[in-house]
Amino acid sequence: MRIFFPIIFAAVLILFLGMMEVILLRLLNREWWQNRKIRRSAFGLPLAGVVTLLIWAAGEYYILPWLALPGAVLAVLVFVLEVALMLSLPVSGVIRLLGKLVGLLLKRGLKKETHEKIDPHRRVFLKGAAAVVPLMTMAMGVTGVARAFHDIRVYLRPIAFRDLPPGWEGLRLLHLTDLHLRQYVTLNDLEQVLSDAESFEPDLLLVTGDVADDLDLLPEALAMMSAFNAPFGCYACLGNHEYFRGLYRVRKIFGRSRVPLLVNRTVSLSVRGTELRLGGIDDPVTIRGVNKDFFRRSIDETFSDNEPSAFSLLMSHRPEALEYASEKGLDLVLAGHTHGSQVGLLGRSAFENLWPDRYLWGHYQREKTHLYTSSGVGHWFPFRLGCPTEAPVIELRRA
Secondary structure, three states: OOOHHHHHHHHHHHHHHHHHHHHHHHOOOOHHHHHHHHHHHHHHHHHHHHHHHHHHHHHHHHHHHHHHHHHHHHHHHHHHHHHHHHHHHHHHHHHHHHHHHHHHHOOOOOOHHHHOOOOOHHHHHHHOOOOOHHHHHHHHHHHHHOOOOOOOOEEEEEEEEEOOOOOOOOOOOEEEEOOEOOOHHHHHHHHHHHHHHHOOOEEEEEEOOOEOOOHHHHHHHHHHHOOOOOOOOEEEOOHHHHHHHHHHHHHHHHOOOOOOOOOEEEEEEEOEEEEEEEEEEEOOOOHHHHHHHHHHHHHHOOOOOOOOOOOEEEEEHHHHHHHHHHOOOOOOEEEEEHHHHEEEEEEEEOOOOOOHHHOOOEEEEEEOOOEEEEOOOOOOOOEEEEEEEEEEEEEEEEE
8 A cells, every 4th residue: 555655645636736726727817718728738737647647556556667657757747747837827827917007007098208117018028927937837847857867966975073083084984865766766776876986985885764665676775785895884774664665574684684774773883993883773654743752762772882982873764863863972863764855955955944953955963963864865756856866975074
């Protein structure tokens, strides 16, 4: 049933947005509504969405990736176009209203000096602007879907620490999260990411959950990660999709692999003569709000024997762990889950100011504790605009 959750979710949104699109056209853009082609398109868009959803569902039910992938992409494209229209039609309606007001002023035969101030071409300009707004937003929507399939960005991301252990300057951690291996991100994509990361010579590979939405791909993915040339190995923690896809089977696959799965426990690594306490916590699974008690319990259990002199690194699928991790005095938290909201602006999530306590994308710091929230290698909803997929190589530096 979890496989069909995105399809059901998309169906509800597509039908609702399609209804709102018709209402906005009739109320705010009546002249356009009189056009038969536009009217048919208004009804045809959600209908096309239903057809693509049926194709997507058939591909998932009969396990036919070649059918599920185009169905999913086209359904998402319909959804994105509807969102673009929802945002642009009110603006377009206001612009058209301004155009009508200008026309009324011209028709009433105002004084000559007023005629000289009002350019007759302005009404034509406003009509054109009304049409440009929805066209531009729809073009951005199509671009966002296309960018979901761009190459995954692998790059160096330095973070400076005041108390970095001696000899750790330049230590590098390859951070993978939210691969969601299935139809959008494949094993070939993972292979390419690992190949691109080799040139940065990471010392440790850390995976913070949501590895595979198709568990048949998980064994080979873990084999590729364990074979990656990282001197201090590869470790992982759980995400919510591990629960969605079947935790028992996930843990069984991890148990047969060479990648340790850290669930509320730590390992001690000797890194260049200094101890690294590496911990991974469980995931609360629920998507409602921030469960602060959960993070407090999980981090306390994970670092119950934490040595004050050790450098402590926490893998948490969710970035909200930062708040208690800073109270605990941990040094670094690596997280994912948010996908950066999949819409970004100037290297930050476009929703950063709306949800500042969710730490949606990028580097954050509370007290001595640093957090990096990756926008993720993949996604279960193929849309990216200003927020590319990524696999950062975190480089530790002395402040």
